[in-house]
Amino acid sequence: MTEPTAPPRLRLLGPAELGSPAAPVGSPRESVVLAVLALDANREVAADRLVDALWGEQPPATARSQVQICVSALRRRLRDAGGFATITTRAPGYRLDVAADDLDLTRFAELAVRARTDDDACEAALALWRGPAFAGLDSEALTRAATRLAERRLDLVEQRVRARLERGDDVLPELTALVDEHPLRENLHLLLMRALHRGGGRAEALTAFRRARDVLVDELGVEPGPELRELQAAILAGEQPAVQAVVATPVPRQLPAPAANFTGRDAALRAIGARLCGPADPQTPFAVRVVGISGAGGVGKSALAVRAAHELSAHFPDGQLYADLHDDSAEDSTTWSARVLGSFLRALGMAEELLPRDPRERAELYRTRLAGRRVLVVLDGVRREADVLPLLPGSAGCAVLTTSRARLTGLPGAAGVQLDVLEDDVALRLLATFVGEDRLTAEPEAAEALVAACDRLPLALSIAGAKLASRDHWALGDLLDRLTDEKRRLDELSFRGVQLRSTIALSYHGLSEPARSLFRRMATPQHPDLPHWAPGALLDVPHVTAEDALAELLEANLIADGAPSSALSRRWRFHDLVRVFATERASAEDGVAEHAAALRRLGAGWLGLAEQARRPEFGDRLDLRGSAPRREPPASATAVVRRAPLQWVDEERFALVAAVREAAAAEWDDLCWELAVTAAALFEIRGYFDDWREIAQLAITAADRAGDAAGAAAARHSLGALLVHQGRPEDAARVLEPALAGFRAAGIGHGVGATLRQLATVRRLNGDLAAARACATEALPLLHAAGDRSGEAHARSELARLDLDDRALGDAAGQVAEALRLAREAGASRTEAQILYRSADVELAAGHVGAAGVAVDRVLEIASGLGDRIGVGYALFGQGRVAVAAGDAVTAVTRFTEAVTVAGVTGDRHLQARAHRRLGELAEDAATAAEHTRRAERLLADVAQHASGHR
Incomplete structure (x- = not known):
């Protein structure tokens, strides 16, 4: 093959240089960025890797911006150098595209592979x-990368010296210098001894052996390897050893062919290569390097291991051993390891008749055969750590690569590579290797849906791709239609003897009975992931006991961690196809009643935690307990809720809604309305209005069905409070009036007072001020008797608003002062903020702009501290009103605009409309004013339309 005559135009094997003629790359920082990109040329490099390369563990706050600046500068330099390479922005970072001949790193890697059989390439x-x-x-x-490259270069130098020695060239000067520079490299000592002995220097060769031994013993604490010792013995015996190795051990090449459609896994390949072939850990220089690839069945562990082994084969010139252990489940460990050891020893040149029968003797002989050699051992389909231990070499020059469904955490010094399903783009590329890009391009939406239906699992995608490839008259949508039916999905993911179901079943049947039971029950809830306390509820056992079953599922990779890095606690989820299998097994092995009881216990756990999340500082406390069961979650779950109740609500919002739906569907009416009413009080603070409405309506249906008057009243009160907040008094009246009647009939004074307080607002919004005052006045003693200081404060705040309408400012101020005292006495800081907002109304009406400003500033402080997004929006709106009163139009526009933004996040269209109206009033031109007015009207129309759709 003819080598390129022109030098590479990007050179990093030495000082960084760019272009022709050579020029420096740029600043040191730009050079580092370009070098890191070049190490993974034509692949995406995460921005975090560039940050780490530049600053290590202490990057500045502007690190990513500085990386962008470097990339921009490098793009200019590459254009100035002729545009032979480009840098593009590719999630999660950047990609350097450059031809192999234009980058010395790539050209060196390609030549190094060819150099094994081509001296010119060397x-x-x-x-x-x-x-x-x-x-x-x-x-x-x-520096780490340079060390690896230098090791590869030294391999080639050693190969070149050996070739010259075979030709009879004088290599003594070069070898002497190399040994001085690399005194711990045994092969160089070996070559030097041969060169000295061939030139007649028998004594010099033996002296070289003694020097080699002294260095190895002093520096490493080990004796010379077998080749050095055998060469010394041959020289002492007066023999003339050949240049090649004294002992001609067979070189096994047992790796199966790599998958032709292997796609992606670049990061995993890099991690495996770094661990198996990178610099040795100075703390454990004699340890055998081990990498364990783990992951769910069908995720591509075997394909990755074989691909990695082929890519790294040049680093293990003494051979690669491979054992497929997937079908060995029927054998005991001793029989299994003895059989594999026998196979490996035969591959290493041992005659069958000389193999020891004792498994321990086989293991000892195996380690002896591998001593001083560089062999890669691939063990595919390991079940447990004990099976691997007899197969570990004793020499640090060897390495082991394993695959297993469970994480082999018990192997000494093993590094783990955990595989998950493919990224969307990689999954599409894998599918394209079977069906071709044209079929994917013709049906892009079906292709994406097909990838989702296969759960981005390599085995599922391969089965689907092979089936489509064999039936070219099918459109992608034809197979997608078959996979849409969840009951048939696993049946369809089978082709010519390859079945996804059997792959998952292999993991399932290896579990203990408690773990299998948990696996089936975890498929029952509607929500796709479950909190860390759920297994105990599903199994009806203590949390610690359930954790043992959970650990089995995790080790078998049948479930995965479903929580984001910022989550308060762990969450567990199925991949979709595994959930389908779990649902199948649940239907086949369990009774309906058994799963219903597990689901009810889970709902009882949600209710217990939701009650823990309601805090005095949040205000309203209409607590009505029905007959629904409560399950006390473990202390760790309770501690999380108490520490960060609103963050917990954010994370568990969808799971809480799903639990209410399940209770409604199962007609667990008491659990349904109690959980809904409790959760709704939390949803109010975070502005989850659609969820609040849904669960309140489900609660009303459930309580009415059960004939539970108190529950029905509580559910209607909850929905009414939402409608009041949204400025829909007519709709609110339609549910609050039956709630009031229900509470009166049940003799629940607290409920009567809380509902009257809401109805006071409804009557005022409808213009019936006398009725509003009557409702608020009647509510006061009832709320006081119930000890609901927060509710009493709200009733007084409503009276203050009515006093304002009557221009009775003194009465309004008195009501506000008493309301503030009650809120503070109750420790209800959210209620305090709401009363302070009303206090600002009173101060503005009195012309006390400064006092009003102090009040709304405090509202913003309290709301922000609580995480009350609704309150933050109103506080900003209040600050805008104060700014208008102070004549500060610029600040007013800013605050109203901020209120629009916050209300947009919470979905509070009523507040958005009010803020737009204010912005229209402040607009400097008619067009802007008209636009704000149109937006306000459109938002209010949306509120009305939304209301009609839920009546």
């Missing part, structure tokens, strides 16, 4: 070096 590879790789660049990441 010379060409070494000629690319102009000094240490990345010379002059201060980066720990580049």
Whole structure:
């Protein structure tokens, strides 16, 4: 093959240089960025890797911005150098696209592979070096990469010297220098001894052996390897050893062919290569390097292991051993390991008749055969750590790569690579390897849906792709239609003996009975992921006991961690196809009543935690307990809720709604309305109005069905409070009036007072001020008798608003003062903020703009501290009103605009409309004013339309 005559135009094997003629890349920082991108040329490099390469563990706050600046500068430099390479922005970072011949790193890697059988390629590879790789660049990441490259270069130097020695060239000067530079490299000592002995220097060769032994013993604490010792023995015996190794051990090449459609997994391949072939850990220089690939069945562990082993084979010139252990489940560990050891020993040249029967003797002989050699051992389909231990080499030059469904955490010094399903784009590329890009391009939406239906699982995608490839008359949508039916999905994911169901079943049947039971029950709830306390509720056992079953599912990769990094606690989820299998097994093995009881216990746990999340500082406390069961979750779950109740609501919002739906569907009416009413009080603070409405309506239906008057009244009160907040008094009256009647009939004074307080607002909004005052006045003693200081404060605040309408400012101020005292006495800071907002109304009416400003500033402080997004929006609106009163139009526009933004996030269209109206009043031109007015009218129309759709 003819080598390129022109030098690479991006050179990093020495000082960083760019273009022709050579020029420096740029600043040291730009050079580091370009070098890191070049190490993974034509692949995406995460921005975090660039940040780490530049600053390590202490990056500045502007790190990403500085990386962007470097990339922009490099793009200019590459254009100025002729545009032979480009840098594009690709999630999650950047990608350097450059031809192999234009980058010395890539050209060196390709030549190094060919150099195993081509001396000219070896010379060409070494000629690319102009000094240490990345010379002059201060980066720990580049230093590690440079060490690996230098090791590869030294392999080639050693190969070149051996070839010259075979030809009879004088290599003594070069070898002497190399041994001085690399005194711990045994092969160099070996070659030096041969060169000295061939030239007649028998004594010098033996002296070289003694020097080699002294260095190895002093520096590493080990004796020379077998080749050095055997060469010394041959020289002492007066023999003339050949240049090649004294002992001609067979070189096993047992790796199966890599998958032709292997796609993606770049990060995993890099991690495996770094661990197996990177610099040795100075703390454990004699340890065998082990990497364990783990993941769910069908996720592509075997394909990755074989691909990685092929890519790394040049680093293990003494061979690669491979054992497929997937079908060995029927054998005991001793029989299994003895059989594999026998296979490996035969591959290493041992005759069958000489194999020891004792498994321990086989293991000892196996380690002896591998001593001093560089062999990669691939164990595919390991079940447990104990099975691997007899197969670990004893020599640090060897390495082991395993695959298993469980994480092999018990192997000493093992590094783990956990595989998950593919990213969307990689999954599409894998599908394209079977059906071709044209079929994907013709049906892009069906292709994406097909990837989702296959759960981005490589085995499922391969089965689907193979089936489509064999039936080219099918459209992608034809198979998608078959996969849409969840009951048939696993049946369809089967082709010519390859079945996804059997792959999952293999993991399932290896579980203990408690773990299998938990696996089935976890498929029952509607919500796709479950909190860490759920297993105990589903199994009806203590949390600690359930954790043992959960650990089995995690180790078998049948469930995964479904929580984002910012989550308060762990969450567990199925991949979709595993959930389908779990649902199948639940239907086949369990009774309906058993799963219903598990689901009811889970709902009881949600109710217990939701009650823990309601805090005095949140205000309203209409607590009505029915007959629904409560399950006390573990202390760890309760602690999370108490520490951050509103963040817990944010994370569990959809699960709470799903639990209410399930209770409604199962006609657990008491659980349905109690959980709904409790959760709704929390949803109010975060502005989850649609969820609040849904669960309140489900609660009304459930309580009415059960004939539970108190529950029905509580559910209607909850829905009415939402409608009042949304400024829909007519709709609110339609549910609050039956709620009032229900509470009166049940003799629940607290409920009567709380509903009258809401009806006071409804009557005022409808213009019936006398009725409003009557409702609020009647509510006061009832709320006081119930000890509901927060509710009493709200009733007084409503009276203050009515006093304002009557221009009775003194009475209004007195009501507000008493309301503030009650709120503070109750420790209800959210209620205090709401009363302070009313206090600002009173101060503005009195012309006390400064006092009003102090009040709304405090409202914003309290709301922000609580995480009350609704309150923040109103506080900003209040600050805008104060600014208008102070004549500060600029500040007013800013605050009203901010209120629009916050109300948009919470979905409070009523507040958005009010803020737009204010902005229209402040607009400096008619067009802007008209636009704000149109927006306000459109928002109010949306509220009305939304209301009609839910009546």
